Amino acid sequence: MKFSITLSAISKQLSEVASIAASSIVKEDITQNILINVTGNELTFKATNYNIELQTKIPVMDVVTEGETTVSANKLKETLASLDQNSDVCFDLIDDKLIISNASVSYEIRARSSKDFPTFEVDNIVQTIVLKQKQLKNIIESSSFCVSNEDFRDYLKGVRFELNGTKLEIFTSDGHRMAILETNLENQVPTENAFGAIITKKCALQLSKIVEENGESDVTLSFTKNAVMTTCNNYSLISKQIICGYPNVRTVIPRTIDSQISIPRDTFANLIKQVSVLSSKRVNGVTFNFGDGKVDLRSENSEHEVATATLPLPEAQTPIEISLNAQYVRDVLSVIKSDNVVFCFSQPMVHVLIKPETEINDCGIKSSYIISKVVV
Structure with a gap:
């Protein structure tokens, strides 16, 4: 097997495929390797960890001889990362060595036959x-x-x-x-x-x-x-x-909503981040007290250090108190893209349902999130 290709033409695909290769503690596990195949004018990279298999096909014009082998995914990725991404790189399989070279640098990497490389058996599509x-x-x-x-x-x-x-x-x-x-x-x-x-x-x-x-x-x-x-x-x-x-x-999704409050997403996320600095590391809890046209945020740690903040919310008139894991709330707020989010409450108060103010997003997807309360 011998072929040449511009490195930038394969870098992204190789990186994706190499990330699948197993990080096995067994030294000779072939799934730590990436399979390289050249047939006609097509280059294939394939990797697996026994649970998932990923392969990519890339056009290659400068093929001297076809062939197939496997080499360490990590070594291949690190070797190519050290080279100029715009350089032409030659891959030459000689016996049990894969020689990788450009105009100024050459590497010899141990190669292993692909005969033991696992493949997925595909059943009928249901x-x-x-x-x-x-x-x-x-x-x-x-x-x-x-x-x-x-x-x-x-x-x-x-x-x-x-x-x-x-x-x-x-x-x-x-x-x-x-x-x-x-x-x-x-x-x-x-x-x-x-x-x-x-x-x-x-x-x-x-x-x-x-x-x-x-x-x-x-x-x-x-x-x-x-x-x-x-x-x-x-x-x-x-x-x-x-x-x-x-x-x-x-059955976890509330059938009826007793109260819902629209909240500015970015402002709320920043306040939660600030208040959670002093939250208990065990549950990372922040207590939210809604009512009187505002929400009060409070956290306290085991040393009785306290952080508080207040955000005006005209819709928040009914008294509601709930403690939530701060990171869980921030995770939800980070994936919602609307300017405002809606917090929905039902009795008994065991969780909160959070949804975007815009019901269906640009991809035609309706989303909502449920977070269970914590005891702080």
């Missing part, structure tokens, strides 16, 4: 979900922060997709907060039966990277019994699903 690239990116960026990183309950470790007809609903939760998103899919073939699946957080975040933020073209998520896959913008991704039951989280 459901497809078709949405715009910008919709998918917005969905993931607006919900993935609620996914649990540590909880032993598997259903909290991913992003739940539920499709009924052409209506798509997304749920994420870590047990203390939940994101609820809803949209109607213009180009979706209506389902006869409701469909549900959970994709991993890593899969969701990788999908967000390979779709375009303002992309109007469609992307299709194809679901098999155990996996999800897509091809988009010269990337192909396959990932295992999280296979487990999913509870009826709709």
Whole structure:
């Protein structure tokens, strides 16, 4: 295998694919490597960690010989990062060495045969979900922060997709907060039966990277019994699903709203950040007292140090008190783009529902967030 290409033509794609390679403690685990294949005038990079596989295809014109091998993803990425991004780089496989060189520098990296490189077995597709690239990116960026990183309950470790007809609903939760998103899919073939699946957080975040933020073209998520896959913008991704039951989280969503208050988003977020400086590190709690045309914010730590702030809110006339994790509230405020947010309260006062003042955003997505109260 021998070919040459301008480094800038492969840097972004290589970085994305290399990020999938496993960081295994087993020294000879081949999933720490990235697979390189040249066939015709097409260069392929592929990596996997056994749970997710990502590959990209790049046109390459200067091919001397075709071939395939694998090399350490980290070494390849670090080696190429040290070179001039505008230089032409030659890749030359000689025996068990991959020689990488430009006009002034040369590296020899140990190569390993690709015969043991794992591949995903793809089952029959049972459901497809078709949405715009910008919709998918917005969905993931607006919900993935609620996914649990540590909880032993598997259903909290991913992003739940539920499709009924052409209506798509997304749920994420870590047990203390939940994101609820809803949209109607213009180009979706209506389902006869409701469909549900959970994709991993890593899969969701990788999908967000390979779709375009303002992309109007469609992307299709194809679901098999155990996996999800897509091809988009010269990337192909396959990932295992999280296979487990999913509870009826709709029971958490309040049926009636007793009180709702519109709040300027940026101003409120800044006050929460300032007041939470002295909050208890255990729960990071800030107490919100609404009423008399204002909201008072208060935090106190174990050393009885106190921070307070007040924000005038003409709508806040009914007395309401609730303590919330400050970071959870700030996370929600950071993904909502409307100038104002609406805090909705119901009895019993066990949580707050937060939503944008504009019900449906530019991507056609309706979103709301539930945060459970904390004891401070």
